[in-house]
Amino acid sequence: MAEGARLLAIGVDVGGTGIKAALVDVKTGELVGERIRVLTPIPSKPGPVVASAGRVVGRLIRAANAAAAAAGQPAPRIQGIGVGFPAPVINGVTTTAANVDPEWVGFEAQAAFTKAFRRRAWLVNDADAAGVAEMRFGAGYGKRGVVIVLTLGTGVGSGIFVDGRLVPNTELGHMEVNGKDAERRSSANARVRRGLSWKAWAEDLNDHLKAIDVLFSPNLIILGGGVSKKADRFLPFLRVAGPIVAAQLRNEAGIVGAAMVGLERETEMVREERAVAEHAAAEPEPEPGPPQAETAEAGG
Ligand code: BGC
Numbered sequence: 499m500a501e502g503a504r505l506l507a508i509g510v511d512v513g514g515t516g517i518k519a520a521l522v523d524v525k526t527g528e529l530v531g532e533r534i535r536v537l538t539p540i541p542s543k544p545g546p547v548v549a550s551a552g553r554v555v556g557r558l559i560r561a562a563n564a565a566a567a568a569a570g571q572p573a574p575r576i577q578g579i580g581v582g583f584p585a586p587v588i589n590g591v592t593t594t595a596a597n598v599d600p601e602w603v604g605f606e607a608q609a610a611f612t613k614a615f616r617r618r619a620w621l622v623n624d625a626d627a628a629g630v631a632e633m634r635f636g637a638g639y640g641k642r643g644v645v646i647v648l649t650l651g652t653g654v655g656s657g658i659f660v661d662g663r664l665v666p667n668t669e670l671g672h673m674e675v676n677g678k679d680a681e682r683r684s685s686a687n688a689r690v691r692r693g694l695s696w697k698a699w700a701e702d703l704n705d706h707l708k709a710i711d712v713l714f715s716p717n718l719i720i721l722g723g724g725v726s727k728k729a730d731r732f733l734p735f736l737r738v739a740g741p742i743v744a745a746q747l748r749n750e751a752g753i754v755g756a757a758m759v760g761l762e763r764e765t766e767m768v769r770e771e772r773a774v775a776e777h778a779a780a781e782p783e784p785e786p787g788p789p790q791a792e793t794a795e796a797g798g
């Protein structure tokens with residue numbers, strides 16, 4: 499397909515363990531060119547993480563330009579950049595830091611990524627981003643009612659959708675289940691950290707899912723994150739009333755969803771800026787008023 503016909507955006511997925519990014523064709527949900535993954539710096543303080551994401555985005559843009567040049571095509575037009583981050587994001591500020599350095603609490607993260615990328619970045623919770631992609635291109639496609647997407651990774655993230663619309667920044671990973679922060683037992687990391695069999699871990703996950711089921715009676719639960727590609731090892735052990743399925747976009751959902759959010763918000767912003775500029779241009783010059791009397795203070 500000619501580059502001109504594509505809607506391209508960059509999706510960055512910042513995790514407690516790795517930072518992943520790719521150029522995404524937002525119309526199809528497909529990654530274009532290489533996917534880059536680097537380890538999240540330790541400690542995961544804002545400065546080094548943002549700088550690392552900045553280098554990754556720089557590499558992606560250079561690679562995309564080089565590929566286009568090699569094919570004799572113009573450089574691709576990248577129409578947005580979205581960043582998924584493992585914390586709630588309110589007005590561009592990250593408000594908690596369960597699996598990253600505590601310095602992220604109350605940090606102006608969106609502004610910091612924007613500075614590092616040297617172009618406007620849009621920040622979104624990582625599970626919300628993954629959910630957006632799963633609803634558009636994966637297991638949630640066309641699903642109405644209440645759909646809950648859970649990402650099982652370093653922590654547990656949640657995206658809740660009502661008739662396809664996202665309710666942002668829900669944190670179902672931090673419900674209290676059996677007296678503990680739920681993700682301490684039901685994340686993919688918890689299984690590895692505690693050396694559990696898939697079946698034993700599925701018991702803990704089941705308790706978490708049952709608690710969610712009681713509170714929300716969802717029409718569908720979608721389980722995502724890296725472990726979703728091994729869903730056959732644990733799905734058979736889950737005994738929750740409603741339907742549960744594995745995510746289809748697997749580990750790419752976070753990147754694809756971040757790109758989708760980046761493109762959508764950038765488009766809205768550009769439209770708004772254009773409307774403001776047109777309004778200002780259409781405004782008649784103000785009539786010159788009577789000469790203003792000089793005030794005593796003005797002279798000092
Ligand atoms: C964070 C969430 C995040 C999830 C998955 C949780 O610990 O609180 O915001 O979505 O991990 O990364």
